[in-house]
Structure formats: C-alpha cells, structure tokens
Amino acid sequence: MMSVRSFPKRMIVPSLLLAALIIIPFVAPLITAEDPVKIAVRYRLAAPDLAHWLGRDEFGRDRLARVLYGGQVSLTVAFAATTIACIIGTFFGLIGAYFRGPSEFVTSRLSDIVLCFPPILLALLVVTLFGPGAGTLVAVLSVLYFPTFARITFSEALRVTSLDFVEASRALGTPSHRIVLGTILPNIAGPLSVQYSLTAAAAITIESGLSFLGLGVVPPAPSWGQMIRGARQFMNQDPLGIMIPCAALVLTIYAINFFCDRLRDTLDPKGASSSSMDEVSKPLALADAPAIRDPNVVAVISNLRLETARFGTPAAVVEDVSLTLRANQCTALVGESGSGKSLSSLALMGLLPGAIRQASGTLQLRRKSGEVVDLGFLDARTLEDIRGNDIAMIFQEPMTSLNPIHKISDQMIEAILAHRPMSKADARAHAIQLLKRVGMNDAEQRIDSYPDQMSGGMRQRVMIGMALTCEPRLLIADEPTTALDVTIQAEIIELLQSLRQDQGSGLSLLFISHNLGVVADIADRVAVMYSGQIVEEGPADQILRDPHHPYTRALIESMPSSHEELHSTGGDRLPAISGTPPLPSARPSGCTFRDRCPIALPACAEIRPALYPSADGERAVRCLRAPEAPAGLMNHQTEAA
Amino acid sequence: MLAFISRRMAAAAAMLLVIGTIIFSLLIIIPGDPAELLLSTGGGSASPEAIANLRSNMGLDQPVLVQYVSFLYNTARLDFGTSIVDNGSISSVIALRLPRTLEIIVAGTILALLLAIPAGTAAGLRAGGKFDIATSAINALLTSVPGFVLGTLFIYFFAQVLGWLPAGGYVALATNPAQHLQMLILPSLTVGLHLATIVFRMTRASVLEMRGHDWVRTAVAKGLRRKNVVRRHILYNALGPIITVVGLQLGILLGSTVLVEFVYNWPGLSGLLVSAVEQRDYPTVRAVILTVAAIFIGINLVIDILSSLLDPRIRLQ
Numbered sequence: 001m002m003s004v005r006s007f008p009k010r011m012i013v014p015s016l017l018l019a020a021l022i023i024i025p026f027v028a029p030l031i032t033a034e035d036p037v038k039i040a041v042r043y044r045l046a047a048p049d050l051a052h053w054l055g056r057d058e059f060g061r062d063r064l065a066r067v068l069y070g071g072q073v074s075l076t077v078a079f080a081a082t083t084i085a086c087i088i089g090t091f092f093g094l095i096g097a098y099f100r101g102p103s104e105f106v107t108s109r110l111s112d113i114v115l116c117f118p119p120i121l122l123a124l125l126v127v128t129l130f131g132p133g134a135g136t137l138v139a140v141l142s143v144l145y146f147p148t149f150a151r152i153t154f155s156e157a158l159r160v161t162s163l164d165f166v167e168a169s170r171a172l173g174t175p176s177h178r179i180v181l182g183t184i185l186p187n188i189a190g191p192l193s194v195q196y197s198l199t200a201a202a203a204i205t206i207e208s209g210l211s212f213l214g215l216g217v218v219p220p221a222p223s224w225g226q227m228i229r230g231a232r233q234f235m236n237q238d239p240l241g242i243m244i245p246c247a248a249l250v251l252t253i254y255a256i257n258f259f260c261d262r263l264r265d266t267l268d269p270k271g272a273s274s275s276s277m278d279e280v281s282k283p284l285a286l287a288d289a290p291a292i293r294d295p296n297v298v299a300v301i302s303n304l305r306l307e308t309a310r311f312g313t314p315a316a317v318v319e320d321v322s323l324t325l326r327a328n329q330c331t332a333l334v335g336e337s338g339s340g341k342s343l344s345s346l347a348l349m350g351l352l353p354g355a356i357r358q359a360s361g362t363l364q365l366r367r368k369s370g371e372v373v374d375l376g377f378l379d380a381r382t383l384e385d386i387r388g389n390d391i392a393m394i395f396q397e398p399m400t401s402l403n404p405i406h407k408i409s410d411q412m413i414e415a416i417l418a419h420r421p422m423s424k425a426d427a428r429a430h431a432i433q434l435l436k437r438v439g440m441n442d443a444e445q446r447i448d449s450y451p452d453q454m455s456g457g458m459r460q461r462v463m464i465g466m467a468l469t470c471e472p473r474l475l476i477a478d479e480p481t482t483a484l485d486v487t488i489q490a491e492i493i494e495l496l497q498s499l500r501q502d503q504g505s506g507l508s509l510l511f512i513s514h515n516l517g518v519v520a521d522i523a524d525r526v527a528v529m530y531s532g533q534i535v536e537e538g539p540a541d542q543i544l545r546d547p548h549h550p551y552t553r554a555l556i557e558s559m560p561s562s563h564e565e566l567h568s569t570g571g572d573r574l575p576a577i578s579g580t581p582p583l584p585s586a587r588p589s590g591c592t593f594r595d596r597c598p599i600a601l602p603a604c605a606e607i608r609p610a611l612y613p614s615a616d617g618e619r620a621v622r623c624l625r626a627p628e629a630p631a632g633l634m635n636h637q638t639e640a641a
Numbered sequence: 642m643l644a645f646i647s648r649r650m651a652a653a654a655a656m657l658l659v660i661g662t663i664i665f666s667l668l669i670i671i672p673g674d675p676a677e678l679l680l681s682t683g684g685g686s687a688s689p690e691a692i693a694n695l696r697s698n699m700g701l702d703q704p705v706l707v708q709y710v711s712f713l714y715n716t717a718r719l720d721f722g723t724s725i726v727d728n729g730s731i732s733s734v735i736a737l738r739l740p741r742t743l744e745i746i747v748a749g750t751i752l753a754l755l756l757a758i759p760a761g762t763a764a765g766l767r768a769g770g771k772f773d774i775a776t777s778a779i780n781a782l783l784t785s786v787p788g789f790v791l792g793t794l795f796i797y798f799f800a801q802v803l804g805w806l807p808a809g810g811y812v813a814l815a816t817n818p819a820q821h822l823q824m825l826i827l828p829s830l831t832v833g834l835h836l837a838t839i840v841f842r843m844t845r846a847s848v849l850e851m852r853g854h855d856w857v858r859t860a861v862a863k864g865l866r867r868k869n870v871v872r873r874h875i876l877y878n879a880l881g882p883i884i885t886v887v888g889l890q891l892g893i894l895l896g897s898t899v900l901v902e903f904v905y906n907w908p909g910l911s912g913l914l915v916s917a918v919e920q921r922d923y924p925t926v927r928a929v930i931l932t933v934a935a936i937f938i939g940i941n942l943v944i945d946i947l948s949s950l951l952d953p954r955i956r957l958q
Contacts, residue, residue: 118937120896121914121930125664128918128926129671129679202893205787209900212789213915228793235797242797246790254785261781349862380867388864395855395862403856403874405881405952414873415863450953466863 008266014259021255025071034062036069037220048240057227057241058234067248070222075252077134077217078203081141086196088142089149094184096150097157119144120206124215132215137207145199152195156188190267197260201253208249224249281309281352283383285376286360292372298474298508299325299348299391304361306343306352306532308584315585317356318343319532320611325474327506332523332540334513334555338581339529341512342396345476348510349393350375350383365391368473389419392467396479398459402451409447412466419470434465439495457488464495475499476510481518493518516559520544528552531581531592534611538619548619548626550597551577591624599625645949653942658713660934664927665712669705676701679725679921695725699924721928726920731928734913739932741811742909746898746936748825749832757837758883761844762876768849776841784838788897792831792904799827809905828905836887836894843886847879854878881948888944895933 048055210216211225231241307314318340333341363375412431435443481489523540536549579596594604612628721731764773800808860874902911917925
C-alpha cells in the first residue's frame with residue numbers, strides 16, 4: 001500500500017499534469033476576459049490574433065474562452081458524476097461486505113446487469129425520457145457507474161474483513177462503524193482511487209460523445225463535444241476548430257489514464273516490474289572447453305559461474321561448479337533449496353531463466369552421434385534439436401509442468417514430432433507405448449485426458465514418458481518426487497531405476513534432490529552443493545558413509561532414521577543445521593559455510609577453500625579441515641593471522 | 642458440452658429478460674404521464690387528443706401487468722411496435738439498418754484482431770524491449786482518443802487533406818461494391834483501432850503472464866521450435882483471457898460504434914437511435930437498445946462457448 005509520507009517519484013509527473021489540466025479550466029477568468037457565449041458573426045472563423053489566441057469559432061465566439069469554459073462543464077459533469085457514483089457505490093459495497101446477507105446479493109448482481117449494457121445507450125435511453133442537459137448527464141452517469149464501485153468495494157472489503165487484524169478488532173468489541181471507517185476504508189482506498197480515475201475518464205468520454213451528438217450539454221453552454229460538433233462542418237476552411245477541442249479532450253483523458261496507470265503500478269509493483277527479458281537466457285561461449293577423450297563421458301560442466309542479471313550489482317548464484325556425467329551412471333546433486341543445484345542443471349539444458357546469466361565456464365555435451373558440442377557455440381536451432389533429443393528433463397512440479405489446455409496426447413505427440421518425422425498416427429502409437437513403459441494403466445484411454453484429470457503421480461509418469469521420447473543420453477530429474485506423496489515417490493524412483501537398467505544406450509541420469517535417503521537408493525556418485533558451490537563430491541557409498549565436509553555430515557545427521565544404516569549416532573533426536581545459508585549477495589569471506597560450521601577455525605574466515613581432491617582422485621572436498629586439504633595451508637594461514 | 646451450452650443459453654435468456662424488464666419499467670417508474678412527457682417539447686405541452694392517441698397507441702391505458710406481458714410477447718416475436726413519429730414498423734427499420742451496423746462491427750473486430758494480437762504478442766514476448774515501449778506508448782495515446790474524435794480526425798486527414806477516401810456516406814454493396822468498400826474503410830478502421838487498444842493491452846498482459854508458466858519451460862525442454870512454443874503454449878493459452886475481456890469490453894465498442902456511425906453518416910442503427918432520441922420516439926429507442934443489448938449478450942454467449950472450447954477446465958467444472 002502507498003504510504004502518505006513518501007510521495008512516490010513515479011507519481012510526480014502524472015499528478016502534476018493531471019492537476020494542471022483540471023485546474024486550468026477553472027481559472028479561466030484569469031486567463032481570458034472573453035465571454036465564451038458572446039456571438040460576433042462578423043468575425044466568424046477569424047484566425048488567431050493577440051486578443052484571441054486561438055481564433056474564433058463559427059459564430060465568432062472566442063475559442064480560447066470556449067475551450068476553457070467547455071472544460072469546466074465537461075470536468076464538472078464527469079467528476080460530479082464519478083464522485084456521486086463513488087460515494088453511493090462505496091456505501092453499498094461496504095454495507096454488503098460488512099453485513100453480508102441480502103445486501104450482498106443486491107450489490108454483486110446489480111453491477112452484473114449494468115455492466116452488460118453499453119453505457120452510452122443507457123444514457124441515451126434516459127435522455128429520451130428526461131431530455132438533454134448537464135443535470136440529466138450527471139444523474140445517468142452516476143447511476144451507470146455506482147454498481148462498479150459497489151462491486152470493487154464489496155470484493156476488496158470482503159478481503160480486508162477476513163484479515164486477522166479486523167477479526168481481532170471485531171472480537172475486541174470495536175463498534176462496526178469504527179471498523180468500517182477506521183480499518184476497512186483506508187485499506188480499500190487504493191483500488192477505489194484507480195477505479196475513480198478510470199471512471200472519470202470514461203465519464204468524460206461519454207459526456208463529450210453525447211454532447212457531440214447534440215444530446216448532452218445544451219447549447220449555448222460550451223462543451224468540448226459540442227465544439228467538435230460545431231466545427232465539423234467547417235473543418236475544411238478552419239481545421240483549428242476541430243483540432244483544439246480534440247486536443248483538449250484527448251490530453252485530459254490521457255492525463256487521467258496516465259495517472260491511473262502509474263497509480264496502479266505504485267499500488268501493485270508486481271505488475272509493473274514485469275520481466276524485461278526472455279524467459280530463457282542462452283548459454284554463452286566464454287572460454288575454450290577442455291577436450292573430452294573418454295567416450296563414456298556424456299556431459300561436462302566446467303568452472304560454471306552463474307550470476308543474477310538484474311537488480312544492480314550481479315551476485316554469483318553458482319560459482320566454480322564442475323561436474324562430469326558418465327554413461328550408465330546416476331549422479332546425484334544434493335543440497336538445500338537455493339544452493340544452485342537446479343540452476344546448474346538448467347544451464348546444461350540451455351534453459352536458464354532470463355534473470356540468470358552465465359558469467360563464465362563451459363557446458364559440453366556428447367550428442368548421440370558421438371560428437372561433443374559446446375552449448376555456448378550452438379545456434380538456437382541446434383539447441384532446439386538437442387533438447388528433448390540428446391538431453392531431456394523432468395521437473396519438480398508435475399501439476400504445473402504440463403499445459404492444462406492441451407490433451408496429454410497432443411503434448412506427447414508434439415514432442416515426438418519435434419525430433420522424428422513420422423505420421424501423427426505413428427506418433428500417437430509411440431506415445432501410447434511410452435506411457436505403457438512408464439507404467440500407465442489404460443494408456444490408450446488415458447492419453448486423451450487433460451492434465452487436470454490426472455493425479456500428480458500420473459502426470460509425473462507422463463513427464464517421464466515424454467522425456468524418454470527420443471531415448472536421450474542424459475536425463476535430468478529435478479526433484480522429481482518432491483511434490484508427490486510418499487508412496488508415489490517410491491514408485492517414481494523405482495520407475496527411474498528400472499528405466500536406467502533397460503535403456504540400452506547407456507542413459508546417464510542427473511538426479512537432483514535434497515533427500516539423501518532417495519539419493520542413497522539411486523545414485524552412483526554424489527555432489528553436494530552449498531551456497532552455489534560444490535562442497536563435496538565422490539562415489540555415493542563413500543560420501544554417504546564417510547562424509548568429509550561438515551555440511552554433508554550435518555545433512556546426513558538431520559535425516560530421519562528410515563535410513564538407519566547411514567547414521568553414525570542412531571539417537572532419537574534429529575540434529576538440525578543451525579542458521580540459514582547466506583544470500584548470494586552477502587556471502588561471508590573465506591568458507592561460505594563457516595558461520596554454521598561446528599568445527600570452523602579462525603583460518604576458515606580468511607581462506608576461501610578450493611575443492612581439494614583425494615589422493616586416489618575419486619573424491620574431492622571443499623574444506624580446510626578435511627583430510628584432503630593440503631596440510632601446510634591451515635598452519636601457514638593461522639600463523640599469518 | 643451440450644449441458645454447458647444450454648446452461649449458458651438459459652443464462653443469456655435470463656439476462657435479456659432482466660434488461661427487457663428494466664427498459665419496460667423505466668417508463669412506469671418515471672414520475673408523471675409518460676405520453677405527456679414524451680410529447681412535451683421544450684416548455685409547450687401537446688394537445689390532449691394527441692396524448693390520448695399516443696397512450697392508446699403504446700397501450701399505456703391498459704393495466705401495467707397486461708402491458709408488461711404484451712411487451713414481452715411482442716418483443717419475443719421481434720415485433721417492436723410502431724414509431725411515435727411516423728407510425729412505421731420499427732421492426733422493419735431495424736431489419737434494414739442492423740446489417741449495416743453489424744458490418745462495421747465485424748470489419749472493425751477483424752481489423753482489431755489482425756492488428757492487436759500480433760502486436761500484443763510481440764510486445765508481451767519482449768516486454769521492456771524497444772517494440773514494446775513504442776507500441777505501448779502508441780496504445781496509451783490511442784486509448785485516450787474517443788471514437789468520435791478519432792473519426793473526426795480521420796475525416797480531416799484522409800478525406801479533406803489527402804483526399805484518399807470519402808468523408809462518409811453509404812452506398813449499398815449491391816449498387817456499387819467498390820464504393821461500398823471504400824466507404825467502409827474509415828468507419829471500420831475507427832471502430833477497429835478503438836477495440837485494438839483493448840485487445841493489445843490484454844494480449845500483452847496475457848502473453849506476459851503465460852510465458853512465465855512452467856509448461857512453457859517444459860515445451861522448450863522438449864525441443865519444440867520457438868514458434869511452436871509461442872503459438873501452442875503461450876498464445877493459445879493466452880487467447881481465453883483475451884476473448885473474455887474483449888467480450889466484456891464490447892459494450893463500450895457498441896457504444897462507440899453508435900458515435901462512429903454518426904460521424905461518418907453511416908445509416909446503421911445509430912442514425913435511427915439519435916434521431917429517435919431527438920424526437921423522443923421512445924418505442925424506437927427501446928427497440929434499438931434491446932437489439933443492441935441482444936447483440937451484446939449474443940456475442941458474449943458465443944465467447945463463453947469459444948473459451949470453453951479453448952480451455953477444458955471451464956467445461957469440466
């Protein structure tokens with residue numbers, strides 16, 4: 001909500017413009033001494049001169065005076081009607097919301113009926129009965145617009161009355177009128193003021209339109225609509241005649257709309273700061289990648305650094321991540337939310353969100369043909385060919401990962417046809433086969449349902465089936481079971497396990513999870529991420545049984561005891577990791593984990609640990625106190641300090 | 642699906658009934674004798690015979706309930722009675738003029754969709770880019786120009802200054818097709834641009850929202866071509882919200898059509914309505930407004946059905 005104390009900068013220009021346009025017509029006597037209705041036929045259509053800056057109209061009346069006084073009429077009618085509509089509407093809306101019952105029905109239904117009516121036609125209907133005139137206009141416009149105010153007030157007030165603090169003050173015995181005036185009204189002032197400006201603009205349009213038809217403000221009283229009507233016949237000789245009132249009208253409506261747009265942005269910054277970039281940011285060619293000799297290697301991430309691309313100074317969200325993925329191997333990427341594990345895998349798909357930028361490092365992939373490509377050097381077209389074909393991904397949220405308005409069949413068929421030219425019927429048969437393979441019963445029928453007709457587990461099976469479309473070499477599963485309930489989780493893990501076994505081409509699985517229990521079941525290798533870095537990496541059994549990094553140790557200890565064999569303590573209390581991971585923009589010096597580390601030394605604040613490999617090269621750990629860390633390093637630094 | 646359509650049709654019929662009732666009761670609830678009111682011009686009142694004549698003509702001398710039932714019965718038969726001014730059949734005048742109004746609305750809507758959906762999609766896909774900033778600025782300006790102002794300015798530029806197109810008027814399609822189409826351009830462009838501002842804004846917002854959804858990422862991950870991702874997983878999803886909002890805004894469109902027809906001297910319903918209002922020919926005004934309301938409700942019914950075809954979730958509810 002906008003605070004009264006600090007006037008938002010973005011509101012200054014529109015507010016000043018609007019204020020000027022509203023005030024100027026009402027100080028008309030200070031600007032010109034001319035009479036807007038005094039006829040001087042001798043000077044009809046006279047060109048502008050010093051005494052009559054804007055010239056004279058078809059009756060020789062001073063045009064400046066007419067524009068200014070006409071503005072008075074138009075603005076008065078519009079704002080009077082809007083104000084009346086706002087007051088009556090707010091009143092009805094508040095009563096409806098606060099007391100509910102029948103008044104609620106009247107409030108919400110009435111606006112439905114009025115809204116389905118072309119407003120100008122309703123106005124014409126009333127003018128037929130009562131004759132034209134400013135009074136009639138104000139009455140019609142207020143009747144037209146008050147239901148909208150009532151509805152907005154009603155729904156906003158309903159939202160506010162259910163807020164805790166309103167319930168609380170009602171429970172404390174605050175009188176109704178005090179709650180309404182003191183609590184609810186200030187809270188709904190924002191949406192109401194937006195609607196007020198919208199309505200004022202609409203009212204000016206209708207007023208000028210009716211006056212233009214000769215059914216609004218009665219001549220000789222000036223109004224913008226009437227001036228356009230009058231000058232229309234002479235536009236050939238005197239284009240100024242239509243330009244001036246048109247400009248006045250458009251400028252005023254524009255000022256109101258401009259004010260209204262900015263006001264809305266100020267009240268609801270979500271809509272305004274809409275993303276200014278593509279939904280996907282491309283992989284970049286930032287360095288020459290090391291050559292890959294081992295034919296078993298499917299993908300290599302080296303020295304990847306990802307930064308936020310917005311909001312001032314870029315902060316690293318992923319730092320110095322290197323990972324080698326091999327055929328027939330399941331690599332688990334483990335860590336808490338925000339550790340950068342999903343981003344690292346999205347980078348490999350060329351699917352980084354627009355807000356994230358690749359700052360350094362390379363991403364390499366071995367295609368099915370055996371050719372190794374560096375994603376940064378590929379054009380968009382080749383990337384499209386690779387995605388879904390050489391590398392596929394299963395996402396965390398099966399509920400939102402499928403398009404709700406297309407049938408499963410259509411979504412699967414388009415995935416197949418994107419990479420394999422075949423007939424639609426063949427693609428459909430292939431899709432059914434895939435669904436059967438992921439254990440979907442009644443695949444022939446189910447394939448024609450919409451995602452909303454399926455459970456989360458079934459949707460995740462569909463996602464997996466879709467990922468298998470082209471038998472990819474690399475399958476990334478980004479927390480594929482997190483959103484599912486426990487029994488379904490086990491089924492999905494089992495499915496992934498069996499897929500690894502029966503896919504002949506040697507599928508490499510990158511499994512992202514924060515659940516070490518699942519990881520222990522499925523992974524061959526584990527990489528633990530913390531705060532954007534890999535802190536420990538190695539064979540799954542070694543890492544899980546004998547973690548060298550205090551963070552890995554803490555993760556294992558904080559796991560429920562269903563995986564008893566992994567626990568060294570075996571007690572009934574689950575130790576939690578104290579503290580929270582640092583924000584990417586505020587990482588401490590030295591080791592990023594030191595603030596939460598039970599065994600941190602002073603040196604940990606000074607040295608940023610690297611990933612130290614073990615003697616056999618099988619595992620690596622990013623900790624000064626780990627056995628792998630060079631012995632001299634710690635002492636040397638401690639002495640220096 | 643059939644149940645859905647019949648439900649919606651029943652709702653539309655109920656809405657029409659409510660509107661008919663409101664229009665009917667306006668004449669009853671106004672203070673004074675409606676016949677006297679309608680015949681009064683300025684200060685002078687009409688002769689007693691004329692008033693009595695009108696009263697019996699409009700059936701005002703009968704009990705309210707009888708009036709109401711016969712009004713509904715006649716309206717349902719599309720018999721709107723006779724004009725106060727010339728005693729002509731209102732139904733046949735409307736039958737003559739309605740197609741001309743519909744022509745402008747249809748042409749304008751097609752123009753608006755052709756202009757606004759591609760532009761709105763491009764702007765939404767690259768929100769914050771140069772194209773978006775430029776089109777959004779133009780759109781904000783156009784939104785602030787009432788239809789009759791746009792029409793007047795168009796006449797000045799295209800007819801007076803450039804002399805490319807006629808300033809207005811109407812020739813039947815059968816008489817002279819080329820001239821007919823020439824005369825159709827400016828009115829439908831005026832109505833179309835007005836609608837286009839609304840469609841543009843909605844398309845842009847809807848595309849902007851849809852492109853952030855997870856299923857778009859899934860579509861990209863599947864390796865679909867960019868244009869297919871945009872077409873099937875962004876634009877197709879965005880269409881539902883777009884047409885719903887457009888349907889709600891059609892009331893304003895129909896209103897601005899009245900003014901635009903007047904500006905271009907297009908002899909549709911508008912001319913009939915304006916002269917009827919000037920002459921306080923209530924039966925004619927009532928008939929025109931009922932017709933327009935029926936069109937509005939009809940279009941919204943079609944839109945309801947269309948959006949349920951676009952989004953299975955609506956009809957599965």
